[in-house]
Amino acid sequence: MLRSLLLAPARWLTTKPWARPFIDRVKVAMGTERAADWAKTLRPRLPVSLRWHLDAVHTVPGEGVFFIGWMLDPEQALAAFDVVGDDGSVHSISERWVRCERADVLAAYPSESRTDVLVGFIAFVPVTRVGTKVAVRATARGGATELRDFSTVVPTSVLEWSKVVLSHVSMKHPDLARIIALHVGPALRALAKRREAPPEVVVKTFGTPVASPEATLLIPLYGRFDFIRYQMALFADDPSLRNVEIVYVVDDPRIIAPSMDLALHSYEFFRVPITVVASERNLGFAGANNLGARHARGTHLVLLNSDVMPGENGWLPKLLAPLADVSVGVVGARLLYEDGTVQHAGMKLEAYEPWGGMPILVHPGKGLPASAPTGRVAEMDAVTGACMAMRRDEYTALGGLDETYILGDFEDSDLCVRFRRRGKTTVMVDDVTLFHLERQSQWLMPDLEWRHKISLVNCWQHAQVLKGGRS
Numbered sequence: 001m002l003r004s005l006l007l008a009p010a011r012w013l014t015t016k017p018w019a020r021p022f023i024d025r026v027k028v029a030m031g032t033e034r035a036a037d038w039a040k041t042l043r044p045r046l047p048v049s050l051r052w053h054l055d056a057v058h059t060v061p062g063e064g065v066f067f068i069g070w071m072l073d074p075e076q077a078l079a080a081f082d083v084v085g086d087d088g089s090v091h092s093i094s095e096r097w098v099r100c101e102r103a104d105v106l107a108a109y110p111s112e113s114r115t116d117v118l119v120g121f122i123a124f125v126p127v128t129r130v131g132t133k134v135a136v137r138a139t140a141r142g143g144a145t146e147l148r149d150f151s152t153v154v155p156t157s158v159l160e161w162s163k164v165v166l167s168h169v170s171m172k173h174p175d176l177a178r179i180i181a182l183h184v185g186p187a188l189r190a191l192a193k194r195r196e197a198p199p200e201v202v203v204k205t206f207g208t209p210v211a212s213p214e215a216t217l218l219i220p221l222y223g224r225f226d227f228i229r230y231q232m233a234l235f236a237d238d239p240s241l242r243n244v245e246i247v248y249v250v251d252d253p254r255i256i257a258p259s260m261d262l263a264l265h266s267y268e269f270f271r272v273p274i275t276v277v278a279s280e281r282n283l284g285f286a287g288a289n290n291l292g293a294r295h296a297r298g299t300h301l302v303l304l305n306s307d308v309m310p311g312e313n314g315w316l317p318k319l320l321a322p323l324a325d326v327s328v329g330v331v332g333a334r335l336l337y338e339d340g341t342v343q344h345a346g347m348k349l350e351a352y353e354p355w356g357g358m359p360i361l362v363h364p365g366k367g368l369p370a371s372a373p374t375g376r377v378a379e380m381d382a383v384t385g386a387c388m389a390m391r392r393d394e395y396t397a398l399g400g401l402d403e404t405y406i407l408g409d410f411e412d413s414d415l416c417v418r419f420r421r422r423g424k425t426t427v428m429v430d431d432v433t434l435f436h437l438e439r440q441s442q443w444l445m446p447d448l449e450w451r452h453k454i455s456l457v458n459c460w461q462h463a464q465v466l467k468g469g470r471s
Contacts, residue, residue: 046140047077051109057134058161059152063190064126065134066183067093068168070105070119077140084135084147085127093136097123098179100168122168124183158191159282162406166453176456177356185460192404200280202256203295206264207273213245215320216298216392219306220249220288225259227306228266228274236270238313246272248306249292251279285385285408286401293392293400301395303412305386307437308335319389319432322377329424330390330416332383333432334370342370343436344387346380346428347413349466355456358463361413373431380428385412386436394419407451409458414465 054069065083081094102120130152137147155161165187169179219231228248235241250259256278263274277295279288289303300320315333322328335344342365349359361382385401385408398418401411416426 046138046144046146047075049073049075050077050138050140052081052138054136054148054150056164057136057150057152058187059130059134059154060124060187060190061154061194062128063186064124064128065130065152066165066187067097067121067123067125067136068165069121070102071121072105072109072119078138079141080137080139082137082139083125083127084137086129086131089127089129090137091125091127093121093123093125096125096182097121098173098175098183100173101170120168122165122179122183124187155191158188158406161191162188162454162457163447163450166450166457169453171449171453171456177358180456180460181356185457188406188457189404189461192406199251199283201291202278203275204260204263204278205273205275206267207271209273209275209297210243210245212243213298214243215300215302215316215389216245216247216292216296217302217304218247218249218289218292218296219304220251220285220292221255221259221306222250222252222282222288223255224306225250225255225262228259228262230309231306232266232270232272232274234310236272238310238315240314240317241272244316245275245296245298247275247277247292247296249277249279249288251281251283251288251291253280253282284403284406286403286405286411289385290400290403293395296392298392300389301392302389303385303387305436308387309435309437311336311433311435315432315434318429319387322427322429323389323391327423327425328427329394329419329422330383330388330426332380332389332426332428333387333434334373334428334430335384335387335434335436336370337367338435338437340370342366342368343438344384345430346378347382347384349381349413352459355459358459359466360459361410370433373433375429375431377427377429379425381426382413382416383426383428385415386438387434388412388415390419394424398422405458405461406454407458409455410462414462417465 050073052069052071054067056068058066060066071078078094080092082090082092084090098121099118100120100122101117105119106117132152133149134152135147135149137145139145165184169184173179235246248259248263250256260276263276267274275295277292279291283291293301300323302319319331319333322331332346337343344363345365347361348364350362351357352360398415402414405411405414419426
């Protein structure tokens with residue numbers, strides 16, 4: 001404190017333009033090295049109560065930089081907190097950041113008096129010219145500054161990076177919608193658009209493939225591979241599936257070997273040809289379906305979850321029938337829970353206020369007893385990807401499901417929106433009944449809270465599509 005008071009007059013002198021010639025002559029007399037040391041000593045310093053740190057600086061190439069850090073400022077001494085680009089441009093972090101809880105920081109500084117527990121922050125700043133290091137500058141009221149360099153990291157896995165970022169986001173945060181819209185959503189979207197190298201793929205067909213299949217049943221497998229046995233028992237008993245190709249897509253390396261074994265045993269028992277497409281890494285729901293579609297040969301494509309079981313024979317011809325009308329793009333089926341109540345009878349979009357008014361997908365009649373089928377074909381906003389049929393060439397022309405959605409949410413509605421923009425309707429037929437065990441693989445995930453946050457991010461992305469944006 002005494003040292004600071006003694007140096008105050010010298011610091012004041014260095015701020016005056018009329019003193020510049022005198023200061024320059026002093027620097028020459030002192031020599032470059034000693035002058036630099038004195039300049040550093042005389043530079044105004046941040047108040048000791050103002051502490052800050054960056055835990056992570058993640059670069060999203062071409063889009064911006066994502067900062068995760070904390071700041072203790074009990075005296076509200078901070079005037080600005082900026083990132084300085086390689087080109088000298090200055091971009092504010094503090095004008096964009098969202099403050100969040102950091103119990104670890106509060107525990108590390110228990111003596112600090114404060115009224116605000118939101119000492120952490122996250123911020124996605126659109127500064128694009130950044131190298132392997134980035135300069136961050138804190139400026140206090142009165143002009144004192146502190147400049148630090150931090151190493152940058154480019155995330156290599158969208159899934160793993162999302163876990164890191166979303167661990168700092170509370171579903172109860174009052175600015176939750178803003179966090180997703182301005183920070184987490186754009187960063188994850190930009191990272192997901194950066195295509196990884198194609199995975200190694202192994203394709204095996206058990207039995208003689210159908211020569212010219214009318215349709216391909218495309219069934220992704222993750223976590224649970226035992227569903228092959230149950231589905232094949234039902235498929236084998238249905239004469240209307242004789243001219244259908246059955247393709248299982250396995251993008252869970254843990255179950256590739258047992259899935260291949262079970263597919264072989266199922267073919268040997270039921271004598272129905274099966275093709276297994278196996279990826280060395282997880283691709284998410286959209287990626288798995290798109291991979292399978294590239295190996296499909298059917299005129300029509302039916303996306304089918306592994307936990308969806310036909311309730312009767314002859315379901316597929318009825319599902320495909322509406323596609324005889326060229327104005328129909330996507331067809332969905334009625335899905336029931338095991339107890340016979342409705343799980344899916346088409347989907348409607350409704351604004352959800354807890355998520356900032358973003359549209360979510362609701363299931364009319366969900367949980368109610370199923371009424372008798374009428375054969376009615378009803379136009380819907382969307383149908384679930386758990387069972388949806390379309391022409392394969394149109395699916396391919398649209399680019400398939402959007403793989404920038406993470407894991408599996410809203411891709412089905414996104415696809416229906418894109419069909420609608422091409423003048424194609426989405427319909428649901430109520431006399432096609434299947435049973436859906438629903439999310440049997442997702443319940444195997446250890447972090448359901450993170451999964452819920454991912455749904456929110458996907459909801460934000462889908463909202464941008466509904467507004468007319470898709471890049």
